[in-house]
Amino acid sequence: MRDTPPVTDSHILHRRLGHTLPLAVATDGAWLIDQQGKRYLDASGGAAVSCLGHGHPDVLAAMHAQIDRVAYAHTSFFSTEVAEQLADRLVATAPAGTSHAYFVSGGSEAVEAALKMARQYCVEIGQPQRQKFVARRQSYHGNTLGALAVGGNAWRRAQFAPLLIDVEHVSPCYEYRDRRADESAAQYGQRLVQELAETFERLGPENVIGFVAETVVGATSGALTPVPGYLAGVRELCTRHGILLILDEVMCGMGRTGTLHACEAEGVVPDLLVVAKGLGGGYQPIGAVLAQKPIVDAFERGSGLFQHGHTYLGHPVACAAALAVQQVIERDDLLTAVRRQGEGLAARLLQALAMHPHVGDLRGRGLFRAIELVADRSTREPFDPALKLHARIKAQAMARGLMVYPMGGTIDGRRGDHVLLAPPFIVSDAELDLLVERLAQAINAALSELPPTQTQTQR
Helix, strand or coil, X not given: CCCCCCHHHCCCCCCCCCCCCCCEEEEEECEEEECCCCEEXXXXXXXXXXXXXXXXXXXXHHHHHHHHHCCCCCCCCCCCHHHHHHHXXXXXXXXXXXXXXXXXXXXXXXXXXXXXXXXXXXXXXXXXXXXXXXXXXXXXXXXXXXXXXXXCCHHHHHXXXXXXXXXXXXCCCCHHHHCCCCCCHHHHHHHHXXXXXXXXXXXXXHXXXXXXXXXXXXXXXXXXXXXXXXXXXXXXXXXXXXXXXXXXXXXXXXXXXXXXXXXXXXXXCCCEEEECHHHHCCCCCCEXXXXXXXXXXXXXXXXXXXXXXXXXXXXXXXXXXXXXXXXXXXXXXXHHHXXXXXXXXXXXXXXXXXXXXXXXXXXXXXXXXXXXXXXEXXXXXXXXXXXXXXXXXXXXXXXCCEECEEEECCCCCCCCEEEEEXXXXXXXXXXXXXXXXXXXXXXXXXXXXXXXXXXXXXX
């Protein structure tokens, strides 16, 4: 391979300053390859993005063909055949009642669009007093200001708090830590629904625009699945008060949990469904809001427009990539593969880590899994945040040629460590074996770096 300049000489403002990054120069299915020829198993899909892995020939061919036709056309002047085809496909496979798709360039943009869509809907139907959103603590909805405001990621919000709209936050659905010993999972879910009901009443339900939630929580707390009946209870409560249910499936949707939309497993239809990462698989930046017909009908009867827009809405090459990704998922029956390989990943994690003295919880659905680390299994006490265990695990995994997605602040934005896993839908059994083997090694190596007082009680 040809010589490339070291990243330390880069003029890019990287996420972490002063940190040397390897240069990715090639890909091969579930693998990325750096400038030294080292191979990294992409066990997190970047950030749960690369659902088909890297370099899929059918997606690349579709993108090349679209570039030769129409590379860009501004949506205030033209639609394109490929955008229309993608919208037709997404509406046909979306939850019942979905009538339109609105295309943007990623998850944060999609959440922003959904928030504005929800507010405009209230204005169009003559309820402009609805001005409040309710969301959950320990959620993540994106890094733009509106998305950050509804999000509950305390670390990301902290320094920008003065710029954020006022959003009410309620408890997450976090069974491992918050379900009481004297209640069933269903009772715990109903307790959360009751908390939401009381919040609506305190705010005045007639003043609330919508409730925003990740169907399966992603980055902030790590693959938290809803307990049975919880989201159904939320849906009924929102319907009763005319409050929109906005489900964020940017990370957990488009097949990641084993159904095309994660809400299918809950038997719930949201008013607005937000998708992104797995929509285009990382081949081009794209996201979408899938809207129920009554919302679009209100726009048509009222102002006749959606008062929002970006330069790259419905970008033809992005739409071509997304359409190809979705066609491959259907053609190759990859939703079945996600369920099968997801069960295989869960079984391997249980065998390797279920009895580990510092693994508190193994959770998730499909190929969307997480490990929560604890200093003490019996008390579920987390490690001291100053130790940055999650960062140590990431470094040890990278050293072993493994990409995982660890984060700190799992519990409250400050305490707790977890590792999120989201391998591509095409991951093989041999790659799952390697994933778990290297992950276990990385966890143990990271723990061995800690002061003995942090781990000796469990050894």
